[in-house]
């Protein structure tokens with residue numbers, strides 16, 4: 466029987482409900498899904514890799530075929546070491562497509578046996594990114610429904626922004 470392992474690589478700084486939506490969708494079609502946090506860019510990140518590992522493990526604990534790991538170096542090397550046959554990436558809008566296509570082609574050049582699979586998150590997350598979440602939080606805006614509540618609280622604490630008063 467075929468057992469398909471996919472990896473879902475990213476920065477997840479911080480994880481958003483868009484990421485979680487994609488993880489749930491991926492977990493439904495792949496036998497195993499490895500959420501893989503990139504270590505390379507740790508120096509410029511708001512949260513450490515360990516903090517992101519903990520946040521994502523907390524948010525995906527109820528999905529038995531999902532595990533969260535960190536990786537360093539080339540994504541294709543990590544995929545090979547993990548026995549993955551597919552890479553999952555989310556496409557929110559046409560604007561994502563060009564960058565994603567370039568990465569997918571380059572990854573195919575590096576390892577032709579690894580297939581990139583694109584999935585769309587729910588429309589409600591089509592405008593959401595970790596970068597915008599960091600910016601909105603730093604300016605005191607509401608992220609209700611866009612981040613897991615525990616992640617939103619950690620983000621405000623990290624940015625030194627007080628919790629929002631209920632309206």
Ligand code: PNS
Pocket residue numbers: 474475476477503505538539540541567568569571572
């Ligand atoms: O969440 P992001 O920042 O869009 O994720 C980008 C990521 C981590 C998927 C990409 O930068 C990556 O795979 N980096 C690992 C190094 C690598 O393999 N680079 C070649 C990509 S073609």
